[in-house]
Amino acid sequence: MIDICNLGKVFRRPAWALAARPRTGARSVRALRDVTLTVGRGEVLALVGPNGAGKTTLLRILATLLLPTEGSARIGGADVVRESGRAKRLLGLAAGDDQGFYWRLSGLENLEFFAGLLGMHAAAGRRRATEALERADLLPMAREPVGRYSTGLRQRLAIARALLGDPPVLLFDEPTRSLDPVAAAGFRTLAAALAREHHRTVVMATHNLEEAELLADRAAILTGGIVRETVAMDGPGGLTRRYHTLLGRPQ
Amino acid sequence: MTATILACLRRDYLLASSSRLALAWQVVAVGFAVPTLYYLGRMVHLGAVPALRAAGGDYFTFVVVGVAAATFFSAMMGACAAAVRNEQLGGTIETLLVLPASFPALALGVSLWAILVAAGQACVYFALASMVFPTHLAHANPAGVLCAAALTAAAQVPLGMLAAAFVLLFRRPDLLTGTLASVSVLLAGVFYPTSVLPPALRRAAEYLPLTHGLRALRMAAIQGAGPAALAGDLAALLAFAVGLFPVAVLACRFALHEIRRSGAFSA
Numbered sequence A: 001m002i003d004i005c006n007l008g009k010v011f012r013r014p015a016w017a018l019a020a021r022p023r024t025g026a027r028s029v030r031a032l033r034d035v036t037l038t039v040g041r042g043e044v045l046a047l048v049g050p051n052g053a054g055k056t057t058l059l060r061i062l063a064t065l066l067l068p069t070e071g072s073a074r075i076g077g078a079d080v081v082r083e084s085g086r087a088k089r090l091l092g093l094a095a096g097d098d099q100g101f102y103w104r105l106s107g108l109e110n111l112e113f114f115a116g117l118l119g120m121h122a123a124a125g126r127r128r129a130t131e132a133l134e135r136a137d138l139l140p141m142a143r144e145p146v147g148r149y150s151t152g153l154r155q156r157l158a159i160a161r162a163l164l165g166d167p168p169v170l171l172f173d174e175p176t177r178s179l180d181p182v183a184a185a186g187f188r189t190l191a192a193a194l195a196r197e198h199h200r201t202v203v204m205a206t207h208n209l210e211e212a213e214l215l216a217d218r219a220a221i222l223t224g225g226i227v228r229e230t231v232a233m234d235g236p237g238g239l240t241r242r243y244h245t246l247l248g249r250p251q
Numbered sequence B: 001m002t003a004t005i006l007a008c009l010r011r012d013y014l015l016a017s018s019s020r021l022a023l024a025w026q027v028v029a030v031g032f033a034v035p036t037l038y039y040l041g042r043m044v045h046l047g048a049v050p051a052l053r054a055a056g057g058d059y060f061t062f063v064v065v066g067v068a069a070a071t072f073f074s075a076m077m078g079a080c081a082a083a084v085r086n087e088q089l090g091g092t093i094e095t096l097l098v099l100p101a102s103f104p105a106l107a108l109g110v111s112l113w114a115i116l117v118a119a120g121q122a123c124v125y126f127a128l129a130s131m132v133f134p135t136h137l138a139h140a141n142p143a144g145v146l147c148a149a150a151l152t153a154a155a156q157v158p159l160g161m162l163a164a165a166f167v168l169l170f171r172r173p174d175l176l177t178g179t180l181a182s183v184s185v186l187l188a189g190v191f192y193p194t195s196v197l198p199p200a201l202r203r204a205a206e207y208l209p210l211t212h213g214l215r216a217l218r219m220a221a222i223q224g225a226g227p228a229a230l231a232g233d234l235a236a237l238l239a240f241a242v243g244l245f246p247v248a249v250l251a252c253r254f255a256l257h258e259i260r261r262s263g264a265f266s267a
Helices: A055-062 A084-089 A107-117 A122-135 A151-162 A181-196 A210-213 A238-247 B001-019 B021-043 B048-053 B060-089 B094-099 B103-132 B142-170 B174-189 B199-203 B211-222 B230-263
Strands: A001-013 A028-037 A044-048 A069-076 A092-097 A169-173 A201-205 A218-223 A228-233
Touching: A001 A055, A001 A092, A001 A122, A001 B060, A001 B199, A028 A055, A044 A092, A044 A181, A044 A238, A044 B230, A055 A092, A055 A169, A084 A092, A092 B230, A107 A122, A107 A210, A107 B001, A122 A151, A122 B001, A151 A169, A169 A181, A181 A201, A181 A210, A181 A218, A181 B048, A201 A210, A201 B060, A210 A238, A210 B001, A210 B211, A228 A238, A238 B048, B001 B021, B001 B103, B021 B060, B060 B094, B060 B103, B060 B142, B060 B174, B094 B211, B103 B142, B103 B199, B103 B230, B142 B230, B174 B211
Parallel strands: A044 A201, A044 A218, A092 A169, A169 A201
Antiparallel strands: A001 A028, A001 A069, A218 A228
């Protein structure tokens, strides 16, 4: 479902932007180098690694938000650069720090708007929005303005938005970062059901190794923009041990 | 495309109606502006300014057409850039760009509410001016007005696209629209005929689409001139539209490509 081949990304400060940007700092930063991964239909892949490892950059390239510097990535056969429109129809993205809502509108109104951008007309959009809110356990808050939502509730709303178009590929960036333990468990149950029962492909960046072990079929350990190792889940603690072997234990 | 535009319109209506006072003020403000222009116009004696002869010698009619049209066309030019800036500041631009809606549909959708509000304001200008105060709009030529308005809009839209590209790229407030609007107020003949300007400024004014738009609109609305009589200004507006549109499309494409390359979406 997802094919990533020799993907690389270097952030360069463009010459024309020198006047508009801070002149301090490095002129270029390599965020990803030679990443090759394949994720099958119904598979859950966890991206783990320290801060700055390139997890979010990889997810953003897959989400068509960022252009890679080299290599290619395909979602359902659609190249994320050349066929970004088709790729966008196949994916849903939810980020842990998602601010992408209109705070004066209710959760339902927000999702109805995004459903419109997915090409759904009013009635279908409302139905899908209600279903997505139900899946994210947000129906009781559906008519409240998003400004009154807690961080965790907004995160659940972002997950609901990712589910709105029922896409075959779901990209989650630290999906449980602000969730309470019950909501986090609810997310894991939902993500597992989406993968196992509905054969959705899930790629999830997380710092929570236990969560990755519970949910993922495989985990890619990234450091410095490189996939150091892809680990198949073979029982509790396996990923954590491998991660600490590669990256060292916290003192 | 329709679903995207309707969704944007509904969203902007909901956002605007969440602050009804601000929405109402946009109409009330026009109610204050029209009498102000009327009483200002009474200071200008009939025939005192030869340049106003083309406007039937009535300054009030002249300035109402100018202000209403400038309000509408400035909004048309700035709507997209303002919407892009709001999405940047609100942190929603990434969310919009990750969804499969096409950029032209999105750009039109997020601009439409502001354009409709400005069109409503222009209508209130004309309604108040013609119903409450004496104006010289009885001989308006609808075909001439329509042609002039449509072509002025067509010439302003690429400028709006350029402004939106600037905002996308630099993540700064829209300087282009603000500058053009100020220059237009000075040179395009919003408050006074361009013929009162010194020759150098008069020549510079010819490079602004609004100059041709206002001249054509006034001729059609006040003197009843049809499209044939407006041919010179309509041709200039068409040239602006045709010349600027490809540049604006390229600028938008470049801006979108650059933000996807740099990852710099929000403010």
